[in-house]
Structures are given as structure tokens and as C-alpha cells.
Amino acid sequence: MSDGPDPAGEPSFRSGFACFVGRPNAGKSTLTNALVGTKVAITSGRPQTTRHAIRGIVHREDAQLVLVDTPGLHRPRTLLGQRLNDVVRATLSEVDVVGFCAPADEPVGRGDQFIAQELSRLPKRTPVIAILTKADKVADPDRLGARLLELASLGDFAEIVPVSAVGPARAQGSPGIHASGSPGERSPGGSAAYQLDVLADLLVARLPAGPPLYPDGELTDEPELVMVAELVREAALEGVRDELPHSLAVVVEEMLPREDRPADRPLLDVHVNVFVERPSQKAIVIGAGGSRLKDVGTRARGQIEALLGTPVFLDLRVKVAKDWQRDPKQLRRLGF
Numbered sequence: 189m190s191d192g193p194d195p196a197g198e199p200s201f202r203s204g205f206a207c208f209v210g211r212p213n214a215g216k217s218t219l220t221n222a223l224v225g226t227k228v229a230i231t232s233g234r235p236q237t238t239r240h241a242i243r244g245i246v247h248r249e250d251a252q253l254v255l256v257d258t259p260g261l262h263r264p265r266t267l268l269g270q271r272l273n274d275v276v277r278a279t280l281s282e283v284d285v286v287g288f289c290a291p292a293d294e295p296v297g298r299g300d301q302f303i304a305q306e307l308s309r310l311p312k313r314t315p316v317i318a319i320l321t322k323a324d325k326v327a328d329p330d331r332l333g334a335r336l337l338e339l340a341s342l343g344d345f346a347e348i349v350p351v352s353a354v355g356p357a358r359a360q361g362s363p364g365i366h367a368s369g370s371p372g373e374r375s376p377g378g379s380a381a382y383q384l385d386v387l388a389d390l391l392v393a394r395l396p397a398g399p400p401l402y403p404d405g406e407l408t409d410e411p412e413l414v415m416v417a418e419l420v421r422e423a424a425l426e427g428v429r430d431e432l433p434h435s436l437a438v439v440v441e442e443m444l445p446r447e448d449r450p451a452d453r454p455l456l457d458v459h460v461n462v463f464v465e466r467p468s469q470k471a472i473v474i475g476a477g478g479s480r481l482k483d484v485g486t487r488a489r490g491q492i493e494a495l496l497g498t499p500v501f502l503d504l505r506v507k508v509a510k511d512w513q514r515d516p517k518q519l520r521r522l523g524f
């Protein structure tokens with residue numbers, strides 16, 4: 189594939205990196221998944237579930253867009269919080285374009301202002317596209333317009349665009365600087381998304397000319413172990429008390445094919461430790477008579493089997509690592 193300019197002076201292929209930032213729950217992971225078209229980043233209704241820079245790759249005729257999904261940038265309260273912010277800053281300084289996500293259904297808050305301020309410190313050549321996410325949640329065009337203006341006032345953005353990764357399609361002609369997207373476009377989940385192709389075009393336009401960086405069809409280069417750990421983490425977070433998400437860390441200890449299995453009936457043994465900070469949290473994760481942990485295991489196993497394409501035996505253990513978020517030694521052990 190040639191990466192030189194075509195006769196009109198446009199490069200025939202672009203490739204590079206984009207990164208979405210935004211306060212927790214802004215919809216970054218969902219957007220990554222919707223653009224890539226498969227489940228690579230972990231989403232949940234709870235804030236702060238994304239702990240690793242997971243890349244999803246958008247393959248197009250004219251470009252390859254590598255999406256780096258980061259933890260939420262926020263005012264740090266613990267050592268873990270500080271480290272997460274460092275990860276985000278390091279990522280921001282390396283990408284070609286940044287997408288600043290803010291949800292349409294919530295007013296601009298201190299978290300958004302904090303991030304906008306961080307973004308204004310980026311080297312001037314890194315363009316920032318402001319993305320008003322969850323546009324489907326605001327039915328009133330005037331309100332959506334007001335939210336776009338509010339977002340625009342937060343910084344000096346290269347573009348501003350409302351999108352929806354899921355939910356019902358909006359009517360054509362709704363407000364917004366890029367309101368001409370294809371409202372009928374389908375998201376991978378089957379529901380109609382809105383303006384994803386417009387957003388992809390805007391991101392791609394900011395990439396340098398260059399050949400593909402990854403082989404065709406590859407969706408993520410995140411090591412399997414990390415993806416498996418994230419799937420367990422997601423399953424363990426479902427339906428638990430509010431304080432638990434921040435106290436959960438998942439480490440895959442081992443993944444080995446079971447010996448003595450017939451070639452046509454392989455089984456992968458996956459051993460996973462789920463770390464919590466206190467014995468009381470361990471009890472929550474395990475549930476009465478181990479019932480909850482069993483559900484978590486069943487859910488996670490299904491996802492892992494789908495990811496790896498092989499039957500899996502999942503061994504889940506819950507361990508207490510006291511106050512791991514505040515202890516540098518434990519943080520290192522858990523991979524932060």
C-alpha cells in the first residue's frame with residue numbers, strides 16, 4: 189500500500205494514534221468499542237473501570253486508527269490515582285490526536301474543567317477534538333445545542349462533535365457543527381449509533397500519512413492476560429456496592445492448556461486472583477455460600493471463551509491485599 193500523496197495532494201493512506209480522555213463514565217470505552225466494532229475495552233455503569241491503555245484498531249480503506257483507551261483523568265486522592273494520571277499524561281504526549289469526551293446528559297463539571305486545563309498544557313501541535321458523548325440521551329435539540337456551546341467554551345478545540353455510541357438514532361438535521369452524519373448507521377450491538385463515521389473521519393484527518401501499523405484485521409495488541417483480567421474484573425464489578433470498584437484488582441496468575449486432552453477437545457486452565465482491600469469486601473465478592481463468586485466465574489468464563497476461542501476452566505480466588513491502593517509495593521505487584 190502506498191503512503192504517498194495521490195494526484196490531488198491527499199495522502200492515500202494515514203495511520204496513527206488517538207486517545208480518548210474524559211471524566212469517569214463519560215463513555216470512552218463504549219466509544220472505543222463502537223468505533224472498533226468489537227468488545228475490546230471494558231465498560232460498565234460504574235466509574236473507573238478502565239485501568240489499562242487498551243488499544244482498539246479501526247481498519248479503513250484509507251487509514252488505520254489506533255485507539256488508546258486510558259483511565260479517567262481526575263483529581264488524585266490516592267497513590268493509585270496519581271499513577272493513573274501519570275499514565276494518562278504519558279499517553280497524551282504520544283498520540284496524534286486527542287478526543288475529549290463529555291457526556292451530553294450531564295452539565296459540565298469540575299472534572300471536565302480539570303481535564304480541559306490539563307489538555308491546554310499539551311504541546312500545541314496535538315489537536316484536541318471535543319466529543320459530546322451519549323447524544324441519544326438528550327432529545328431536545330436546543331438542549332443539545334446548549335451543551336455543545338458549553339463544551340466548546342472549555343478550551344481551544346480543533347473540532348466539536350456530538351456522537352452516540354448506542355441508543356436510538358437522532359433525526360437528521362439535529363444541531364451540532366457536524367450534524368450531517370448518518371443517523372441510521374448501526375452500532376455493533378445492533379442499536380443505532382449516531383455520527384460515529386463523522387468522528388472517525390475527523391480523527392483520521394489528523395493522522396500523519398503513513399502505512400498501516402498493524403496487520404489487517406488485528407483489533408488489539410493488548411496482551412491476552414490483561415484482557416482476561418479485565419473481563420474478570422468487569423464480571424466481578426457487576427451489581428456490587430459503590431465502594432468496591434476502587435478496591436478490586438485482578439491478576440491472571442497462569443493460563444495453561446490442560447494436559448492429556450484429546451486434540452479435538454482442548455481445555456485451557458485459567459488461574460485468576462481477585463484482590464480486595466478488606467476481609468469484608470472479600471465476603472461481598474464471594475457472596476453467601478460462594479453463590480456470587482460462582483456467577484462471576486460463569487459470566488467471566490463465557491466472555492473469556494469468546495475472546496480466546498477455546499473452552500476454559502476458570503479458577504477464581506479472592507484474596508485480601510490490605511490497603512493495596514496506598515502501598516507502593518503492593519501496587520507494583522498488582523501491575524501499577
Ligand SMILES: Nc1nc2c(ncn2[C@@H]2O[C@H](COP(=O)(O)OP(=O)(O)OP(=O)(O)O)[C@@H](O)[C@H]2O)c(=O)[nH]1
Nearest residue numbers: 213214215216217218232235236237238322353354
Ligand atoms: N445512552 C448511551 N449510553 C452510553 C453511551 N456511551 C456510553 N454509555 C453508557 O455510559 C456508561 C459509561 O460508559 P463507559 O464507556 O464505561 O465510560 P468510560 O468513560 O469508559 O468510563 P471509565 O472507564 O470509568 O472511565 C455505560 O453504562 C455505557 O453503557 C451512549 O452513546 N449512549
